[in-house]
Amino acid sequence: xxxxxxxxxxxxxxxxxxxxxxxxxxxxxxxxxxxxxxxxxxxxxxxxxxxxxxxxxxxxxxxxxxxxxxxxxxxxxxxxxxxxxxxxxxxxxxxxxxxxxxxxxxxxxxxxxxxxxxxxxxxxxxxxxxxxxxxxxxxxxxxxx
Amino acid sequence: xxxxxxxxxxxxxxxxxxxxxxxxxxxxxxxxxxxxxxxxxxxxxxxxxxxxxxxxxxxxxxxxxxxxxxxxxxxxxxxxxxxxxxxxxxxxxxxxxxxxxxxxxxxxxxxxxxxxxxxxxxxxxxxxxxxxxxxxxxxxxxxxx
DNA sequence: TATTGTTATACTCTATAACTATA
DNA sequence: TATAGTTATAGAGTATAACAATA
Numbered sequence: 001x002x003x004x005x006x007x008x009x010x011x012x013x014x015x016x017x018x019x020x021x022x023x024x025x026x027x028x029x030x031x032x033x034x035x036x037x038x039x040x041x042x043x044x045x046x047x048x049x050x051x052x053x054x055x056x057x058x059x060x061x062x063x064x065x066x067x068x069x070x071x072x073x074x075x076x077x078x079x080x081x082x083x084x085x086x087x088x089x090x091x092x093x094x095x096x097x098x099x100x101x102x103x104x105x106x107x108x109x110x111x112x113x114x115x116x117x118x119x120x121x122x123x124x125x126x127x128x129x130x131x132x133x134x135x136x137x138x139x140x141x142x143x144x145x
Numbered sequence: 146x147x148x149x150x151x152x153x154x155x156x157x158x159x160x161x162x163x164x165x166x167x168x169x170x171x172x173x174x175x176x177x178x179x180x181x182x183x184x185x186x187x188x189x190x191x192x193x194x195x196x197x198x199x200x201x202x203x204x205x206x207x208x209x210x211x212x213x214x215x216x217x218x219x220x221x222x223x224x225x226x227x228x229x230x231x232x233x234x235x236x237x238x239x240x241x242x243x244x245x246x247x248x249x250x251x252x253x254x255x256x257x258x259x260x261x262x263x264x265x266x267x268x269x270x271x272x273x274x275x276x277x278x279x280x281x282x283x284x285x286x287x288x289x290x
Numbered sequence: 291t292a293t294t295g296t297t298a299t300a301c302t303c304t305a306t307a308a309c310t311a312t313a
Numbered sequence: 314t315a316t317a318g319t320t321a322t323a324g325a326g327t328a329t330a331a332c333a334a335t336a
Contacts, residue, residue, distance in 0.1 A: 003278070004266070004274040004275055004277070004278035005259045005262040005263045005266065005278075006259060007278040007279070007281070007282050008262050008266075008277070008278050008281055008282075009255075009258045009259055009262055010282065011278075011281040011282045011284070011285045012160075012262075012281075013190070014285040015157075015160055015161070015285060016160070016165075016166045016169070016170075017187070017207065017208050018208060018209075018303090018304085019207075019208030020161075020208075020290075021161045021166075024161070024290060025161075039325080039326065039327095042162065042163075045158070054294075054295085055294080055295065055296095056293075056294060056295080062162060062164075063162050063163055063164025063165075064163070064327075064328095065327070065328055065329080066294080066295070066296090067295085067296075067297080067327085067328075067329080067330095068326080068327060068328075069295095070294095070295060070296060070297090071296085071297085074296090087294095090293090090294080090335080090336075091294090091334080091335055091336080092293065092294035092295075092334065092335045092336065093293090093294055093295080093335095094294080094295070110154070113154045113157075114150045114151060114154055115150075116289060116290055117150040117153050117154055117157075117290070118150045119289045120284075120288060120289040120290045121149070121150065121153075121284075124283075128280060128283075129149040130149055131276055131280060132149070132153070132277075132280040132281070132283075132284060133148070133149035133150075133152040133153050133156075134152070135273060135276060135277040135280065135281075136152070136153055136156040136157075136277070136280075136281065136284075137152045137153075137155065137156045138269075138273075139156070139265075139266075139277060139281075140156045140159040140160060143265060144261060144264045144265040145169060145261055145262070145265045163326090163327085184302080184303065184304095199317070199318085200317080200318065200319095201316075201317060201318080209303095209304075209305095210304065210305055210306080211317080211318070211319090212304085212305075212306080212307095212318085212319075212320080213303080213304055213305080214318095215317095215318060215319060215320090216319085216320085219319090232317090235312080235313075235316090235317075236311080236312055236313080236317090237311065237312045237313065237316065237317035237318075238312095238316090238317055238318080239317080239318065
């Protein structure tokens with residue numbers, strides 16, 4: 001019977017609402033680039049985070065089937081945000097990388113997200129900001145849940 | 146240029162991954178009741194939280210269109226977890242309430258979620274648990290984001 | 291035999307639109 | 314007029330299955 005767990009459960013419920021996720025991603029991606037929307041976001045930022053990566057490996061990391069990654073990536077390649085190179089170690093695989101335009105878009109998205117969070121925490125005392133950032137990062141570490 | 150916002154942005158990205166949401170809700174609802182899955186969860190817990198409530202009002206609160214709430218609620222009524230009563234103040238509206246079976250299921254789901262969070266925080270110092278719960282609740286308060 | 295990328299297909303969830311009844 | 318609930322329809326996003334190529 002934990003009051004902390006109760007409060008966390010409730011807060012988690014808010015974040016996991018579809019409205020929160022799609023609303024946040026839609027506002028982040030709106031107007032940044034024609035080919036980037038809430039669905040393309042995880043693929044694009046995944047490639048940014050994981051460097052040259054195959055569709056199968058990226059899918060495993062971001063929780064999408066390789067077929068979905070393949071289709072999204074193809075659209076981002078057409079749009080000039082991703083590029084493909086042959087994997088020198090495995091002729092079956094194709095590695096996905098950001099183009100310079102892709103890097104520009106990822107950077108813009110990242111800045112928007114950080115700016116939105118900064119604005120949201122504008123009136124928080126610095127100590128609380130720091131504490132929350134540290135504890136939130138710890139909370140999402142792999143493990144239970 | 147905020148280190149805190151950077152860390153929060155990254156943690157948020159983890160929580161908003163589809164895998165996290167569907168995985169959590171699937172594990173919570175698995176085996177609890179045939180009619181309850183990840184899609185029914187928000188409707189059922191919404192009725193639990195908001196008491197007798199109309200489909201339109203519930204939809205507004207949980208971020209779903211009333212048509213979706215209507216369909217999900219109908220299934221939950223058929224399954225014996227929800228019951229409908231006429232709104233004495235508005236003959237257009239139908240109020241959704243939990244049946245005793247619905248209360249049992251909601252209680253079980255709630256216990257599972259709290260238990261999962263408690264287990265996840267098992268090795269956290271009590272002070273950190275309390276701090277995180279408080280700051281996390283504050284973070285999800287309506288506003289920017 | 292297993293895995294990669296790709297494509298066609300089906301499934302799940304949701305929003306939109308249209309309808310009737312009531313405010 | 315506006316809003317409630319309902320239903321049919323369409324849309325978005327994803328997973329599954331099957332294929333050829335490579336491991």
